[in-house]
Amino acid sequence: MGFLELANVSKSFGDSPVLQNLNLSVEKGEFVAIVGFSGAGKTTLINLISGLLKPDSGTVTLNDLEIVSPGPDRGVVFQNYSLLPWLNVHENILLAVDQVFPNWTPVKKERHVEKYIAMVNLTEARNKKPSELSGGMRQRVSVARALAIDPQILLLDEPLSALDALTRSTLQNEISRIWQEDRKTVVLITNDPDEGIYLADRIIPLTAGPAATLGPSFKVQIRRPRDRKAINHDPNFRQLRREVIEFMLESQRGRHTAITKKLVLPDIEPEEPNPALLMFGTRPRRRNEVKEETVEVS
């Protein structure tokens, strides 16, 4: 029995099945990456582990206890940072520390917060508000907040997907370094196989949705610390990468789905309408008059 265990987990939203018969077992101290297409249900999966969603059937257990609600034993780094914009870096982390370790003295809390700010190299920016930080810096705060509550498991929900390539690789290095320092159990959700292979001990592809499920797990046999430059020439890396991508493409074949979705785009009025056109011309069709649109997804 693994440390984190998902057994026959299924989840649907209304009539559409998102995840079906998912099984996953993660050992203590293991770094597992789950790679999937956008819209395959990756965030749903992480929400099931964090307890923000409940599975329709099957169970999620952490350390032999079934997960039924969200809690601070699981640190979550959300895709869109989720920092509170009215608190600065220090206060954002302190809010979490204050909540999880209520019996600590203020001095101890303070020292703890400073330690994690330093861990993500943000000591200089400790008094800044999230709006004054770049995307990469915000995500570091989010990582520091998740780690500062000393969770049993760290859940990373596409933490780097909103960042530019350069910042992303810097942060990958940092996540790698931090993980090697305290060896937490980590589940990383990502859409980038390279990122998964670079960071994780094991990489598991999520098949294309709807009704996605986990594929076979691929062990990453590359020794740590991993060198980003060297890794590109490592035959192991290339082989693994090819297998993961092939599996994902294979799972997608034959699923030619048409997604019909309501468009809720803002109705943008022309800024300076031509009065002559307004009086005599035909009115252009507005975006909110387009009720639905069918997008072919191959």
Next chain:
Amino acid sequence: MKTKLDWVILPALGFAAAIVIWHIVSQTVSKELPSPAKTWNESRDYILKPFEKRGEMDQGILRFTWYSLLLVAKGYAIALLVGTPIGFMLGLSKTFTKAFDPIIQVLRPVSPLAWLPLGLVLFLGAGKQASELGALFTIAVCAMWPTVLNTALGVRAIPQDYLNVAKVLQLSRRKTLFHILIPASLPYMFTGFRLSLGIAWLVIVAAEMLTGRPGVGGFLWQEYNALNYAHIILCILTIGVVGFILDRLMSLAERRFKTA
């Protein structure tokens, strides 16, 4: 150079045009309307000695304004204290919304002139205090709605992310309220506060006119009855300027919270 034209010269031209039209109207269409010059002459005492008290209904214009502001401040405070919690409950509970939204929508468009008699009746037993309490009731009831509706809107608009943070950290209800809900909806709440203040200031004049309390509105009504039409214009201008200043002050405060 361009900005100076936009911010100084053009507004000055606008005021000048309004004064010219006022003058022409007072000379042609309506001979009873005091001309700008006459208005100034008759109002000079009130403006140049703004704090003087010559009698109960004969005081400097800023003194009257001060009375009105005091009453507005009280009524406005009641409106916020009552309106904000109602807004929160509307924003948080669908059941509460379903139960009380219809009655709010029915009461909201009722004019201050309609509420005031009810307010006076309500506090009939209060004797001398009746007119003040009635006026406060009217101000509070009329000014409350923007605060109620904007607070509800702000609470409903809180991003799911923030609520997820609260859930993951297992914040208590109290902590969620003070650390997440209130700060997150503050920008909307302030928009409501600003609109409420505007309405409170509108209502005060009506309330003072009908109750005959000393203040800008009371003075206006008294001077109408005393046929001192120039003072009516003085009062109108005072009310407008004060309302404008209040709105500016509130939007400054609002902007502070918008960036947060």
